[in-house]
Amino acid sequence: MKQIVVIMAGGYGERFWPLSRMNKPKQLQCLVSDSQTMLEQTIGRVEGIVETNDIYIITNEQLSNQIKNSPDLIIPSENVIAEPSKKNTGPCLLFVSTIIKNKYHKLGYSEDQITIAILAADHFISDVSLFKESFQQCCNVASNGDGIVTIGIVPTRPETGYGYIQIGENIQDSIYSTTAFIEKPTIEIALSYIQKTNFLWNSGMFFWRLDYFFNELQAVSKELGLYVESFKSSSEEKLVDLYSNLPDISIDYTLMEQAKKVFVHKANFGWDDVGSWNSLLRIREGNHEGNLVFGTTITIDTTNSIVLNYTSDTTKVVSTLGIDDMIVVCTDDATLVCSQQHVQDVKKIISEIKSNNLNNLL
Numbered sequence: 001m002k003q004i005v006v007i008m009a010g011g012y013g014e015r016f017w018p019l020s021r022m023n024k025p026k027q028l029q030c031l032v033s034d035s036q037t038m039l040e041q042t043i044g045r046v047e048g049i050v051e052t053n054d055i056y057i058i059t060n061e062q063l064s065n066q067i068k069n070s071p072d073l074i075i076p077s078e079n080v081i082a083e084p085s086k087k088n089t090g091p092c093l094l095f096v097s098t099i100i101k102n103k104y105h106k107l108g109y110s111e112d113q114i115t116i117a118i119l120a121a122d123h124f125i126s127d128v129s130l131f132k133e134s135f136q137q138c139c140n141v142a143s144n145g146d147g148i149v150t151i152g153i154v155p156t157r158p159e160t161g162y163g164y165i166q167i168g169e170n171i172q173d174s175i176y177s178t179t180a181f182i183e184k185p186t187i188e189i190a191l192s193y194i195q196k197t198n199f200l201w202n203s204g205m206f207f208w209r210l211d212y213f214f215n216e217l218q219a220v221s222k223e224l225g226l227y228v229e230s231f232k233s234s235s236e237e238k239l240v241d242l243y244s245n246l247p248d249i250s251i252d253y254t255l256m257e258q259a260k261k262v263f264v265h266k267a268n269f270g271w272d273d274v275g276s277w278n279s280l281l282r283i284r285e286g287n288h289e290g291n292l293v294f295g296t297t298i299t300i301d302t303t304n305s306i307v308l309n310y311t312s313d314t315t316k317v318v319s320t321l322g323i324d325d326m327i328v329v330c331t332d333d334a335t336l337v338c339s340q341q342h343v344q345d346v347k348k349i350i351s352e353i354k355s356n357n358l359n360n361l362l
Contacts, residue, residue, distance in 0.1 A: 001143045002104060002114045003054065005046050006096055009039050009067070009121035010060040010083055015276040015346045018334035019310055022062060022362050027121035031274060032283050038274065039121045040072060045128050046119070047074070049136060057121075058083060058096045084243040090224055090254040091246035093118065097213060098231045098239060111211035115143045118206040118251075124283050126270030134174075138265050141175055142207035147261030148216070149175075149207040152200030153271045158190035161275060161344065163202035163252065165264050174266045181257045200264065203271060206256070220258040223249045276343045277306055277327045295330075302326075304340075334361055 013026030020026040027039045036044070043055060056079045059067060064082035067073065073080075081099060083092050097116065104114055117139060125131045138149045152165045161184060168177035181202065185193070193199035208216075218228040227246060234242060256262060272279050281304070286292045291299055295309025298319040305326045309318040318330050327343060329336040338346065353361050 002109050003050050003117070003139055004100060004104075004114060005050050005055045005117045005119060006093070006100075007039070007042050007055070007057045007119050007121050008059075008089065008092065009042075009057050010063070010086075010092070011122065013122065014350045015344065017346055017350060018329060018331045018336050018361070019308070023066070025063070026274070028063070028066070031280065032124050038123075039067070042119055042121045042123065043074060045125065045131055046117070046135065049132055050117075052076075053079070055079060056081060056096065056100065058092055060086060084240045087243070087246055088248045089251040090221070090249040091243065093251050094217065094224055094227065094231055094246070095239060095243055097210060098234070099236055101210060101214075101232065102236065111214065112145060112209060114210040115139050116208060116210055116213070120204055120273070122274050123203070123205075124270075124272040124274050124279075130267075130269040134265055134267050134269065137173065137175070138205075138207040141172075141263055141265075142209055142212075145209040145212045147263050148212070148256065148259055149263045149265060150178075150256065151203045151205045151267050152176075152264040153203050153267050155190075155194055155199065155201055158187055158194055159201065160184055160187055160190050162273070163204075164190075164193060165200045165202050167198050167200060167264055167266070171263060174268070176264050176266060178262045178264050181252065183252075200266060201271075202252070203267070204252075204273070206251070216259050217255055220260065221254045223247045223254045276346065277329065278340045278343045280306060 009027045011025060012022055013020035016026045019029060028037050030037055033041060046055060052075050055075045057067060058081050061082045064080050068077040068080045081096055083095065101111060117135065134151060138151060142149045163184060164182040165178055166180040168179045170176055214228055214232060218225045230242060231239060272283055280292055284292055289302065290304040291302055292306045293299060296314060296317045297307050297309050298317055299307055301322045302320045303324045305323055307318060307320055308329045310331045312332055318328060320328060325340045327336065327338050327340060
């Protein structure tokens with residue numbers, strides 16, 4: 001069985017503005033490590049259990065050449081695939097899965113001999129060795145071609161920004177059946193899930209045998225099912241033309257919530273999707289006042305805050321006085337100051353920048 005990894009790395013990370021920009025979004029930044037980008041960390045987690053020739057990155061046109069030309073890229077540059085246009089994860093994964101099918105068919109592999117793991121380039125995982133164990137277990141279950149496998153995370157807080165999975169009976173070891181997918185609940189519902197043992201965070205990592213993916217997508221997806229056969233019978237050049245016809249829809253909605261059989265692996269490693277600035281306080285160690293600081297900074301009577309100075313001028317200081325639960329991020333051309341309670345609304349600033357034609361700040 002050929003094991004293949006697809007890393008989704010096409011987002012713009014708008015909630016990490018002003019550091020994250022269209023030409024260098026969060027997955028290409030060293031956010032949770034001082035030496036590696038988030039994409040490099042994601043590749044590193046599967047290095048050694050999957051051949052580097054079998055690791056693929058699906059990204060957008062704007063970033064593909066930048067990733068291909070990175071001196072630290074350890075996978076073949078032709079394994080960096082550009083999505084023809086900005087859609088959602090459903091069309092994106094149908095596109096890249098078809099490219100993989102065509103390539104490996106020429107190498108002598110049929111669809112039932114290929115297992116694909118779908119990972120995201122913006123996840124933090126605390127214990128790589130435990131992740132590798134989970135990864136291999138999920139691949140083993142998926143290789144049977146009896147269902148789709150996902151990884152569920154035991155909730156540690158009432159998170160309203162994540163999707164949840166309700167698990168059913170224990171199938172084997174840490175593998176469970178699923179009974180429901182719940183998208184971004186209210187705080188009251190999220191609090192109730194914490195009290196229970198049968199609700200997990202949906203990590204957005206998926207594993208499937210390639211033939212099962214195509215067959216199930218065709219059978220259950222009202223939005224993409226009609227396109228499966230035409231995609232499978234098309235060359236890569238033709239796929240680009242077909243792609244414009246696909247609707248903008250997530251893989252969760254069009255497949256995972258509709259599939260007849262989905263298994264979930266209950267993970268035992270720490271995980272975060274690194275979705276906004278305050279997630280760094282959960283991941284990186286702060287100082288004795290609970291602050292996370294970077295660059296030349298002065299923080300007086302400042303607590304539980306993020307103060308980051310990314311300016312190229314090392315003589316420029318960012319100083320704070322008498323603040324708590326705040327986020328301050330400075331770059332050469334922009335500064336963000338917001339409360340942690342409003343960190344999810346940073347995208348509103350992006351909207352204002354666009355409406356004022358300040359595209360140099362995107």
